[in-house]
Amino acid sequence: MTAPLSNALDPKGELALGAILMKNGRLRADESERIVRLQRDKGLRFGEAAVELGVANEHDIRHAMAHQFEYSCLKVGESKVSPSVAAAFNPFSVQAEALRALRSQLVLRWFDPAAGRKLLAVVSAGRGEGRTWMAANLAVVFSQLGLRTLVIDADLRRPALHTLFGVDNDSGLSALLVGRAAPEAIRTVPGLRSLAVLPAGVVPPNPQELLSRPALTQLLQQYAKAFDLVILDTPAGERCADGVMVSARAGAALMVARRNASRMTGVRRYAERLRESGVGLAGSVMNGD
Numbered sequence: 001m002t003a004p005l006s007n008a009l010d011p012k013g014e015l016a017l018g019a020i021l022m023k024n025g026r027l028r029a030d031e032s033e034r035i036v037r038l039q040r041d042k043g044l045r046f047g048e049a050a051v052e053l054g055v056a057n058e059h060d061i062r063h064a065m066a067h068q069f070e071y072s073c074l075k076v077g078e079s080k081v082s083p084s085v086a087a088a089f090n091p092f093s094v095q096a097e098a099l100r101a102l103r104s105q106l107v108l109r110w111f112d113p114a115a116g117r118k119l120l121a122v123v124s125a126g127r128g129e130g131r132t133w134m135a136a137n138l139a140v141v142f143s144q145l146g147l148r149t150l151v152i153d154a155d156l157r158r159p160a161l162h163t164l165f166g167v168d169n170d171s172g173l174s175a176l177l178v179g180r181a182a183p184e185a186i187r188t189v190p191g192l193r194s195l196a197v198l199p200a201g202v203v204p205p206n207p208q209e210l211l212s213r214p215a216l217t218q219l220l221q222q223y224a225k226a227f228d229l230v231i232l233d234t235p236a237g238e239r240c241a242d243g244v245m246v247s248a249r250a251g252a253a254l255m256v257a258r259r260n261a262s263r264m265t266g267v268r269r270y271a272e273r274l275r276e277s278g279v280g281l282a283g284s285v286m287n288g289d
């Protein structure tokens with residue numbers, strides 16, 4: 001279903017939409033005047049008139065609306081963030097709606113700052129099941145609520161979050177776990193106001209030993225105070241114990257599987273390992289068409 005081309009609830013809001021488009025270089029002053037004339041003649045909304053005149057497209061209008069309503073949203077080609085982080089680019093997409101539905105379920109069933117439930121590990125039994133994609137997109141949709149959100153790449157074997165968010169990986173979690181000073185380890189993401197990323201950093205020779213250190217617990221306690229929500233990406237569970245270690249520190253996990261790809265026996269075994277380690281399953285989600 002196509003979202004309506006509306007903008008604000010009053011004329012001031014419509015003028016603000018035009019100002020946003022001009023600020024972003026998507027509209028000239030003379031084009032804005034033409035839009036206002038057509039808008040008055042036909043009783044259209046500002047966005048509808050702009051599209052009818054061909055001076056802006058639906059994509060431009062929707063992004064301007066996102067800005068107008070303080071909804072963090074990026075434009076493909078104007079950000080270092082990978083387009084695969086769908087929630088950051090197209091709030092009207094089917095994927096973004098599904099992610100918001102998952103967010104709602106997590107808010108209802110798990111997220112509770114008053115009870116200390118602010119940490120969530122994203123896990124999967126095997127590789128290629130969309131675990132990192134899910135962690136990145138969940139972090140985005142939670143940050144779009146205005147929640148100060150930190151996403152941590154705790155996959156010290158095959159880190160990928162830095163690639164998705166277009167940040168460098170020179171220093172990160174691995175340096176912090178060995179006690180090295182890394183004041184700029186946490187990166188902000190331009191255009192996503194409430195989101196921060198802690199990349200994995202240099203891949204160490206002893207990832208499981210590093211994740212077993214008390215330093216991880218101390219870091220997570222520190223970040224739980226500084227942020228409203230902390231999401232952790234983890235390695236595939238069937239190949240190492242790192243994911244169980246990280247999930248145990250977080251206290252809760254979201255299980256990810258991929259339709260027509262994941263082996264359900266492996267998923268069940270991994271879920272049982274998590275439960276035996278005292279990890280509460282906040283839920284499970286199936287990736288894929």
